[in-house]
Amino acid sequence: MSTIVTRIPPSPTGHFHIGTARAALFNYLFARHHGGRIVFRSEDTDRTRSKREYEDEIIEGLHWLGMEWDEFSRQSENAPRHRELLEKLVAEGKAYVSAEPAKDAPERTVEVVRLKNPGKAITFTDLVRGDITFDTTELGDFVIARSLGDPLYHFAVVVDDMDASVTHVIRGEDHISNTPRQILIQEALGAPRPAYAHIPLILDEKRAKLSKRSGATAVTDYRNEGFLPEALVNYLALLGWSPGDDREDFSLAELVATFSLEGVQKSGAAWSREKLLSVNQRWMRKLSDADFLTHLDVGRNSSYMPEERLAKTVPLLKERAQTFGEARDLLSGELACLFTAPTPSLDTLRAKEPADRPSLTKTALEGILAPLESLPDGVSVEAVKDTLMPLADAEETKGKGGRGAVLWPLRYALSGQERSPDPFTLITILGKGESRDRIRTALAILG
């Protein structure tokens, strides 16, 4: 059997779109699964819209996702070859130069190249969708180049795929209608026909084609938000492909081992941010605490967030955050109190104090100090809870105020925030000394 060759042919005319990433991934997986080769081709022939910075962004993004390839090319660099084959088709009478008024400026004459269309039905077998037949008569002698030196996409793509010995073209379903034209060009060139697999479009939550209006569409946006590449790859693979069972967790290597075109569905694949978030959280939770901190990327500011205390927040962050962006927001929001001593307000400290027991808050906080002191250093949340919870429980039996009369001022004294983790977690992370200092500050405010 000849080697399988797939291609990753993005157009560098915009940011690295998740649709481009998903098409690249399927080509990557199929080739690697079969021990084949992958050709990367920057389709940069649209001179006005193509930008080198977009090409860099796409390449960098693909590498970030874990993909690499065996060959790199730029379509613009194949221009001499495109011209050679255009001239050959013209010389053989399979195409002709046609002088006609320019479409956008009819007063000007242009010399486009048109393919002599034999006008027949073209049937190709799509590996996802089965046999597809098109009557190409109505295409007429369609244009394949704006001039001998300026081929259109259809022509360039066919020549480049032929020269790279591409065996499988796996691309978005929006290219199905381009396929008959491309097959006619192949036949004129005497090029072998690759196998085609058109993968379903990515639809947004309203079942329209995913676009900027539906939310972030650039891989870079997800990267900046703090998604892990492993999670994005895992999620993108499941957009239109299924392993045939209900497994949902796949590393890139596991995908390579499992992927097949038979698992690709025909119907549109619905983008779900919620699902992506949960996949990302699963991957975040798999990280060791040290790796988690590296991704968090805030540990470097050591005077502001001591490394050691930051490390203690990892379990909390793993529990609450679905992206590293959310984790960073937690550190500067709900968890900020772990790094900056609070200045609690008198009113909020006493917010849960029953009107007829005006010294309850003070007594409750004073009552915490001795049991707190009895705790050994470095204990678990459970141990802190077992020691301190009975004090709150005792208050419960006394009626008015209840547990909250102890737990609220304690939590608020420790955090200075109306929202924060529970007091036992705070004490575990802050440690005994810092907790004691914060309770003393609150007592001073209570007077």
Ligand code: GLU
């Ligand atoms: N450059 C085209 C695109 O990004 C490639 C289409 C194809 O795979 O033939 O849509």
